[in-house]
Amino acid sequence: xxxxxxxxxxxxxxxxxxxxxxxxxxxxxxxxxxxxxxxxxxxxxxxxxxxxxxxxxxxxxxxxxxxxxxxxxxxxxxxxxxxxxxxxxxxxxxxxxxxxxxxxxx
Amino acid sequence: xxxxxxxxxxxxxxxxxxxxxxxxxxxxxxxxxxxxxxxxxxxxxxxxxxxxxxxxxxxxxxxxxxxxxxxxxxxxxxxxxxxxxxxxxxxxxxxxxxxxxxxxxxxxxxxxxxxxxxxxxxxxxxxxxxxxxxxxxxxxxxxxxxxxxxxxxxxxxxxxxxxxxxxxxxxxxxxxxxxx
Numbered sequence: 263x264x265x266x267x268x269x270x271x272x273x274x275x276x277x278x279x280x281x282x283x284x285x286x287x288x289x290x291x292x293x294x295x296x297x298x299x300x301x302x303x304x305x306x307x308x309x310x311x312x313x314x315x316x317x318x319x320x321x322x323x324x325x326x327x328x329x330x331x332x333x334x335x336x337x338x339x340x341x342x343x344x345x346x347x348x349x350x351x352x353x354x355x356x357x358x359x360x361x362x363x364x365x366x367x368x
Numbered sequence: 369x370x371x372x373x374x375x376x377x378x379x380x381x382x383x384x385x386x387x388x389x390x391x392x393x394x395x396x397x398x399x400x401x402x403x404x405x406x407x408x409x410x411x412x413x414x415x416x417x418x419x420x421x422x423x424x425x426x427x428x429x430x431x432x433x434x435x436x437x438x439x440x441x442x443x444x445x446x447x448x449x450x451x452x453x454x455x456x457x458x459x460x461x462x463x464x465x466x467x468x469x470x471x472x473x474x475x476x477x478x479x480x481x482x483x484x485x486x487x488x489x490x491x492x493x494x495x496x497x498x499x500x501x502x503x504x505x506x507x508x509x510x511x512x513x514x515x516x517x518x519x520x521x522x523x524x525x526x527x528x529x530x531x532x533x534x535x536x537x538x539x540x541x542x543x544x545x546x547x548x
Contacts, residue, residue, distance in 0.1 A: 327512065328515055331512065332513055333510065333512050334512070
């Protein structure tokens with residue numbers, strides 16, 4: 263099982279900043295291991311992010327997104343304690359879903 | 369005398385002249401094998417395709433196929449995009465990067481009603497890097513990190529109100545991102 267998604271959601275200035283880090287090897291299939299054999303392609307293809315049940319970003323990724331994909335974006339609205347849910351599916355059909363809540367800016 | 373000699377020679381002769389393989393036969397065999405191969409490959413891919421369809425029903429198939437395109441022109445053709453250069457899209461990519469495996473990319477669109485944002489790296493084996501569907505309440509802004517195969521143009525493509533607008537920026541990479 264891959265490591266948990268790290269989500270930071272911070273309400274500020276009437277909006278919410280979302281930082282999402284998804285630990286994943288994001289293997290392109292072009293890389294060779296020490297023995298010179300190609301490492302099989304394995305990468306996140308789809309990411310769904312919702313706040314309080316409403317989709318706020320849908321991302322389709324390719325193998326060309328860096329290892330441990332990082333997404334940073336902003337939404338309008340969002341209140342402290344609103345649930346944030348991030349789910350991904352990779353090219354092998356593996357999935358990961360994690361949740362957090364929006365925190366108030368200090 | 370050997371008994372075999374009594375057998376008429378005509379009986380052991382082939383009734384039909386022996387037909388040696390003609391070039392046309394090899395061509396037909398090659399064709400048949402090729403068709404078989406395609407069918408087998410297709411059959412092998414079928415479960416994978418079905419899985420993809422189940423996992424991402426909302427993603428438009430045209431976008432999916434654009435991810436498999438091998439050139440910028442092919443990506444744009446599959447997206448049916450004829451991008452117009454725009455000053456209302458800000459693309460932030462470093463001019464020089466040492467490591468092509470981790471290139472920060474930041475896109476901000478000031479266009480009204482941006483629905484989709486695409487990142488394209490021209491020199492990559494598969495140039496379409498990522499697509500972001502942006503609902504109304506989400507700012508048309510996204511920041512991420514991508515792999516860039518070699519020094520090339522990075523494109524930010526924004527789909528807004530049925531039009532595609534884009535901005536291009538060249539980036540110089542010291543070590544390509546393909547080995548990562």
